[in-house]
Amino acid sequence: MHHRAPSPSRRTVLTVTAAAAAAAVTGVTVPVAHADEVKVADVLSRMSLEEKVGQLFVMRVYGHSATAPDQADIDANLKDIGVRTAAELIERYHVGGIIYFAWAHNTRDPHQIAALSNGIQQAGLAQPTPVPLLISVDQEHGVVARVGKPATLMPGAMALGAGGSLSDARKAGQIAGTELGAIGIRQDYAPVADVNVNPANPVIGVRSFGADPTAVAALVSAQVKGYQQARIAATAKHFPGHGDTAVDSHTGLPVINHTREQWSELDAPPFRAAIAAGIDAIMTAHIVVPALDPSGDPATLSRPILTGILREELGYDGVVVTDSLSMEGVRTKYGDERVPVLALKAGADQLLNPPDLAVAWNAVLAAVKNGELTEARLDESILRILRLKAKLGLFREPFVTDAEVDRVVGTAAHLAHADRIAGATTTLLVNEGGFLPVSRLSHPKVLVVGADPASPSGTTGPPTATIAGALTELGFTATALSTGSAPTAARIEEAVTAAAGQDLVVVGTYNVSATSTQRTLVARLVATGVPVVTIAIRNPYDVARTTGQRAALASYSWTDVELRAAVRVLAGQDRPRGRLPVPVQSADDPTRVLYPVGYGLSYA
Structure with missing residues (x-):
C-alpha cells in the first residue's frame, strides 16, 4: 500500500504561517515571495x-521508509549513524537535508521514494x-543515476555533448527535474561542469559534456535552465x-597544475555560465590547485578558492555544498573533526x-562554542x-x-523524448568500406560479446x-555472450568458437587500456x-586501442536508452549524428590526434 501525503489542511498551514509572520512584523499582507523571506527570518x-x-548537514540514511525501514537497514543505521531511522536522524541531529542512494x-x-x-x-x-528538508540525489543520468526505471533515464553528459543540441540538453534537464520533483527530490547534484581534457581521468570522463570549455559552458547553462524550470x-x-x-x-587527493590563466580559460567558463544562468548551488571539489591556493x-x-x-x-552568492566528506580526497590532510569546520571557514x-x-x-558545535566559528557565520x-x-x-x-507520481514519472511522452535525444548522440568513428548499416545484410545472425560492467540505474x-x-x-537473430572487461583466455576462446557461422560480431568495449585483454578479444575475433x-x-577513447574492426561506434554509456540508440544506428534505423565532444589521441603517441573534437561519420 502506498503512503498518502498529509492532508491539504496541513500544507495550507505552512503558507498561512508565513503570511501571518509577515503581517505580524509589517502590519500588512505581503506577496508570497516577501512572505517567504519573512518566514525564513522567523525560522x-x-x-x-x-x-x-544540524541545518548545515546533508546526510545519508538507510531504508525505504522514514519510520519503518527493513531490519537490515535499521541495523545499518545503528552501526553507521547511531539512529534507527531517518525520522530519528532528523530528531537527533536536526539535519537540513538527506541524500538518497540506491545502495x-x-x-x-x-x-x-x-x-x-x-x-x-x-x-x-x-x-x-519546523523546517522542511532539502532532499538531494546524484542523478546525472548516463553512468551516474540513483533513481531507475520506471523513471525516465536520459543520455548522460558526454552523450549530450556529442549531440550538441542546447535545446535537447535543456529538455533533458527539465524532464529529469520534473520527475525528481514529483517524488520529493528537490536538489539534483547535476550538471557536471568539469571540462574533461584528460583521457586518463578516472572519475569524470563521460560525466563531463566534453573537452571544449565554450561548448561545455553552453550545455551547462542549458541544463541549469532546464532543471530550474522544473523548480x-x-x-x-x-x-x-x-x-x-x-x-x-x-580514493586520493588530485593535484591540478593549471596556471591561473589556464584555469580561467579552461575550467572557469562552465561555472561562470552556470552562475549567469542563475544556478542554485555549486559543489566543491576535493582537489588541490596550487595556482589558486598554494x-x-x-x-x-x-578560503582563497571558495570565498x-x-x-x-x-x-x-548561492548555496555552496561540499562534495561528500566521506571521500578520501578531503580527509588526507586533516582529521574528520576538522574537515567540516574548515569547510565552513572556507565558505x-x-x-x-x-x-x-x-x-x-x-x-x-564546539567550534561555535569556543569562538572559532561565530553564530553569525552559521547564520550566513x-x-x-x-x-x-x-x-x-x-x-x-x-x-x-501518488497522483502526481502517476501523472509525471516515466510517461510515454518523456520516454519518447529520451529516445529522440539519444538518437542524435551515437557517434560513428570507423566505417570501413561503408560496412554499416548492417540492414544491408540478408537475414543477419549476430553474436554480441563484451564487457558487462555493474549496471547503473x-x-x-x-x-x-x-x-x-x-x-x-529489429529482426536480427542475436545471441549474447558476456566476456567481461578483462576476458580470460578461456572466455576469448569461447567467443571465437561462438563466432563461427555468424554474419557479424558486435563487441561492447569498456575503458580499454594498453594491457587490456579486450584488445586480444577484438583481435582474435577479427582474425x-x-x-x-x-x-x-x-x-x-577505446577506438584508439582496437584495430581491424569494420566499424566502431561510441555510445558514451551502457544505459538502455543509449545502447538502443547505438543499435538503431548500427541497423540503419537512425543515421549517426553524434560528433566527438573530446579528442581521441593515438594510444602510442598522445600528441597525435586520431579523431578531433567534432569528428563523426555519416552514412552515404
Whole structure:
C-alpha cells in the first residue's frame, strides 16, 4: 500500500504561517515571495544553536521508509549513524537535508521514494522549529543515476555533448527535474561542469559534456535552465574544475597544475555560465590547485578558492555544498573533526555526507562554542539554505502525492523524448568500406560479446543482453555472450568458437587500456574473418586501442536508452549524428590526434 501525503489542511498551514509572520512584523499582507523571506527570518530567529548546526548537514540514511525501514537497514543505521531511522536522524541531529542512494535502499520505485520523501518532511515539520528538508540525489543520468526505471533515464553528459543540441540538453534537464520533483527530490547534484581534457581521468570522463570549455559552458547553462524550470535546484560541480585529473578524489587527493590563466580559460567558463544562468548551488571539489591556493588544501577547505574566487571574483552568492566528506580526497590532510569546520571557514554552506555525523556535528558545535566559528557565520549559510528551500516552495508545499507520481514519472511522452535525444548522440568513428548499416545484410545472425560492467540505474540488464535484445526487436537473430572487461583466455576462446557461422560480431568495449585483454578479444575475433563492429560503451577513447574492426561506434554509456540508440544506428534505423565532444589521441603517441573534437561519420 502506498503512503498518502498529509492532508491539504496541513500544507495550507505552512503558507498561512508565513503570511501571518509577515503581517505580524509589517502590519500588512505581503506577496508570497516577501512572505517567504519573512518566514525564513522567523525560522532562523527561533532556531537553537543545535538546530542551526544540524541545518548545515546533508546526510545519508538507510531504508525505504522514514519510520519503518527493513531490519537490515535499521541495523545499518545503528552501526553507521547511531539512529534507527531517518525520522530519528532528523530528531537527533536536526539535519537540513538527506541524500538518497540506491545502495542505501532509498530508491526502490517512484511511489516508495515519494512516500519516503513525505515521511522525511513530516519528521522535519515535527521538530521544535519546523523546517522542511532539502532532499538531494546524484542523478546525472548516463553512468551516474540513483533513481531507475520506471523513471525516465536520459543520455548522460558526454552523450549530450556529442549531440550538441542546447535545446535537447535543456529538455533533458527539465524532464529529469520534473520527475525528481514529483517524488520529493528537490536538489539534483547535476550538471557536471568539469571540462574533461584528460583521457586518463578516472572519475569524470563521460560525466563531463566534453573537452571544449565554450561548448561545455553552453550545455551547462542549458541544463541549469532546464532543471530550474522544473523548480529543482541544479548543482554545478565540481568547483573549481575536476576535468584534468589522473587521480580519483574518492580514493586520493588530485593535484591540478593549471596556471591561473589556464584555469580561467579552461575550467572557469562552465561555472561562470552556470552562475549567469542563475544556478542554485555549486559543489566543491576535493582537489588541490596550487595556482589558486598554494597552501596544499583541497578546494573544499580553501578560503582563497571558495570565498576569494567563487564568492568575490565570480560574484556567486548561492548555496555552496561540499562534495561528500566521506571521500578520501578531503580527509588526507586533516582529521574528520576538522574537515567540516574548515569547510565552513572556507565558505561552504552545506556539509555533505560526513563519514561520522556525530564527530562532524559535534565539531561544528564546539567550534561555535569556543569562538572559532561565530553564530553569525552559521547564520550566513543557514539563510542561503532556507532561502533556497523557500524558493523551491518547500515551506508552502513540502509534500508530494501518488497522483502526481502517476501523472509525471516515466510517461510515454518523456520516454519518447529520451529516445529522440539519444538518437542524435551515437557517434560513428570507423566505417570501413561503408560496412554499416548492417540492414544491408540478408537475414543477419549476430553474436554480441563484451564487457558487462555493474549496471547503473538506467539499465535492465547486462549491456551484451541489452544490445542483443535491441537487435532481436529489429529482426536480427542475436545471441549474447558476456566476456567481461578483462576476458580470460578461456572466455576469448569461447567467443571465437561462438563466432563461427555468424554474419557479424558486435563487441561492447569498456575503458580499454594498453594491457587490456579486450584488445586480444577484438583481435582474435577479427582474425576469424567474421566482420566485427565495436561499440565503446563508456569512454570513446577505446577506438584508439582496437584495430581491424569494420566499424566502431561510441555510445558514451551502457544505459538502455543509449545502447538502443547505438543499435538503431548500427541497423540503419537512425543515421549517426553524434560528433566527438573530446579528442581521441593515438594510444602510442598522445600528441597525435586520431579523431578531433567534432569528428563523426555519416552514412552515404
